[in-house]
Amino acid sequence: MKFMENMLFKYGDGKVIRILHINRVSSIIYVIDMASNRWAYPLKMDELRHFQEQSDIILMEEDIYCRIVIEEDLSDAEKRKREHAWGIVKYILDNVETEEHLYLSKYREPAIKEAMQMFKLSYNGVKNLLIRYWHGAQTKDSLIPSYHRCGAKRRDRISGNHKRGRPRSGERGIGINVDDKMKKIFKQALNRYYYSERNNSLKITYELMLRDAFVKDEVEQNGVKLPVLMDKSQLPTYQQFLYWYKKLNNPKKEISKRKGTRVYQQNYRTIIGDSTQDAGGACGSLWQIDSNVFDIYLISSMNRDLIVGRPILHVVIDVYSRLIMGFNVSFESLNSYSGAMVALANSMTSKKKFASKYGVSIEDEEWPYCVPLRVMADRGELVGKQIENAIQGLGITIQNTPPYHADYKGIIESAFSVMNSRVKPFADGVVIKGKGSKERGEADYRLKANLSIEDFITIIIKCVLFHNNHHVLTDYVLDDLMIEEGIEKIPIQIWNHGLKHRKGKLRILPEEMILSHLYPIDQASVTARGVLYKKILYASDYTLKNEWFQKARIYGSWKVNICYDPRDLTCIYVMDEGEQGVLKLTLLDHLMKYANKGIEEIEQMAKHEQKVDEKSKERELQVKVKLFTEIEHIVENAKRKTDSEREYDKSKTQRLAGIKENQRNERLLHRTSESKRTSIVEMPTAYTEEPEEVTDDLSIFFNNDGDYDEE
Structure with a gap:
């Protein structure tokens, strides 16, 4: 592994060091302990490499010690103190011959003493500035005062007996604290009077709250009971109410309740971006997504005799490199949310497994993936509440073009045309001249369809790989550095050049996280x-x-x-x-x-099985009706025979008596008849003697007591 300045390494005991300077001639690395106020100290490069190979230290991927600041958010005091501290550090840097001398005490100490006299500082004051500079990755912003760590920001202070906040001036009493009970009153007042279509002002809301919750008595005047407010020292001030309104207010709720949900959705939703085409000069900075009905008719993968119509193709393209990041083929509607989300998920994850399902073997270098910063759509599938989850979870900004402005996404619009032109000359079932109907005497091109959705996806994968790795972008304008390095106008070469010279490495997120947000x-x-x-x-x-x-x-x-x-x-x-x-x-x-x-194929299989079942059930019903008639006929014959042989002079008790004995006799009779039938069936054809006469008299099988005689 190649060591670089500002790398962070963590020991097993939790100690973290930062590399400050590397002398590759002497193989000495100067590091600093991030948890102490100790000067930087040297380590041998081989020693550090040995620690890493033995896993005694690990490289920290994320630099948690660098403070990321926005210049506009800094106060004048922070900027002033930063410039003063930077002047001291720069003075010391300028007063050592080489950067390495800054880490050697015999060269560093004279420079520090000069800075102490120049800026009227103590030794520890100068030392603390240098160590802060080193801890913060040797950047100017590391010298900004850590005001953001002061106080209890975004935490409510505990309400005690003493009044919080600044004292009142020129007013009676010291005022009251806002506790949980008071905050509940504030919330109720906001919900009742402020978040409503009446559009009451905050001042009116505050006054109505006082009338409802801070009345000590009522006086009757002209038959009307009038409220009397508590003493002013016992009332919350409007400034307190305003402070807690700002902390408790939900802007979405405020706009939706006061102006209507439609106004919020149209004018205030955070997912709406501007409709620019600026790619930010880097890979993955801006993607374009669109869908189109492909000019070909497909057949069912389950039954190739069934024509299932034209597929919807969603394509995602990186604006900077013109690389096709991913796609999706489905039979969803044209502006389907699910179709777009699957295409985005395909673009943000590895395609090796996806391509292998269709018999295409690729490497990630042939078809890269990442998580973009922005995605531009055309007010179709990416407009609505469903996309908010993806934005918040994956950190993506959605930009939507104005209506009727397909030219804002000319890159992806032209991609559909090119894709169609590459498939049409060879495939059957393609739409001829964009027509949806045939003229008299003309063959119906739909009847020639022979590609299933799997065949079509395989073709699209091949087309995408060709576009990314071999297609020449004639109209692409190369910059000076591209020309100098001999970069060809091929998307993958432009992509790799952008990774090398533009904005570092791309954002990669776990596949499960991407799928859970987009699928x-x-x-x-x-x-x-x-x-x-x-x-x-x-x-x-x-x-x-x-x-x-x-x-x-x-x-x-x-x-x-x-x-x-x-x-x-x-x-x-x-x-x-x-x-x-x-x-x-x-x-x-x-x-x-x-x-x-896919879900469409499974639904087709279910419909096919349902049709087969319906035909089978139709035949079943016909045979079942016949069965019912036959059963009914047998029952009628049995009933007729029973009626002819029944002794009607017997009582019910006599008929029900001896059922068990009757069953036993019937069992013996059944055995005899079965034995008789079996002996006749198994009798050899050459047997000429007369068979022994079988009597129907059952008395020979019973003894004198009426029990069955097995002998």
Whole structure:
């Protein structure tokens, strides 16, 4: 591993050091302990490398000691103190011959003494500034005073007996503290009088609150009871009410209640960005997403004799490099939210597994992925409350173009045209000349369709790989550095150049986190047979270990929130399952016929099975009617025979007596008849002797007591 300045390393005991300077000639590295006020000290490069190889120290990926500040947010005092401190540090840096001398006391001490005399500071004052400078990655902003750590910011102070805040001036009494009870009164007043269509001002809301909650008595005047307020020293001031309004107020609630939800959705929603096409000069800074009905008719993957219509293609393109980041093919509606979300999820995760499902082997270098900063859409699938979850969870800003301005997304609009032009010359079932109907005598191109959605996705993957790795962007304007390095106008080369010379490494997030935010969300049922979704059952080691299905059998089923990939229902993901986060469930073994199939295919399979079942049930009904008639005929014959042989002079008691004995006799008779039938069937054809006569007289099988004689 190559050591770099400002790297942070952590020991096993929690100690953290920062690399300040590397002398590659002498192989000496100067480091500083981030938890102490000790001067920087030297380490041998081999010693540090040995510690790392033995895992005694680990590299810290995130620098938690660097303070990130916005210049406009700094106060004048902070800027002034920073400049003063930087002047002292810069004076010391200028008074040592080399940077390494700053870490050697015999060179550093004279420079510090000069700074002490120059700026009238103590030795510890200068030392503290240098150590702050080193701790903060040797940046100017590390010398900003740590005012942000002072006080109890964003924490409510405990209400005690003494009045908090500044004292009153020229007013009677010292005032009152705002405790939890008082805050509850403030909230009730805001909900009742301020968050309403009447648009009362805060001042009116405050005064109405005093009338409702701070009355000590009532006086009657002209038959009307008038409230008398408490003493002024016992009332909260308007400044206190205003302070807590600012802390308790929800801007979304305020605008929605006072101006209406529609106004908030149109003018104040945080997800609405400007409609610029500025890519920020870096990879992953701005993506464009759009959907289009592809000019081809597809057939069913289940029954290739069925024509299923034209697919919807969602494509995501990186504006800076023109790289196609991902796509989705579905039969959803044109501006489908789920279709767009699956395309974004495909763009933000590795495509190796996805491509391998369609027989295409790739590496991540051929088809990169990342999480973007901004995504530009056209007021279709990415307008609505559903996208807010992705924005908040993944830190993405959505920009929407104005209506009727497809030119704002010219990059992706042209990509659809190019994609169609590459498929049309070879595929059957393509739309001819953009027409939706045929002329007289013209063959119907829809009848020529022979590609399933899997075949079509494989073609699109091949087209994307060609575009990313070989397509020449004729109209792309290379900058001077690209020309100097011999960069070709090929998306992958522009992408790699941008990673090297533009904005560092890209944002990468865990795949489960991306899927849980972008995949369509639904509910599944935990049943005794498995987790049921779309009439398909799922399970996992976690669900079996935690006895989900046993509990469902005992206590009844319950609902769980899931997200899923509409293209492949082999797995679903249960969300918010305690510490597990996103829990992956897979199909049960006996339902693997649904593996690697999308939701549209599974619905087609269900419809096909339903049609087959309907035909079978029609035949079943016909045969069942015949069965009913035959049973009824047998019952009628039996009834007629029984009526002819029944002795009607017997009482009910006489008929019911001896049922068990009658059953035994009937059993013996049945055995005799079965034995007789069997002996006749098994008799050899060459047997010529007369068979022994079989009597029907059952008395020979019973002894004198009426019991069965086995002999």
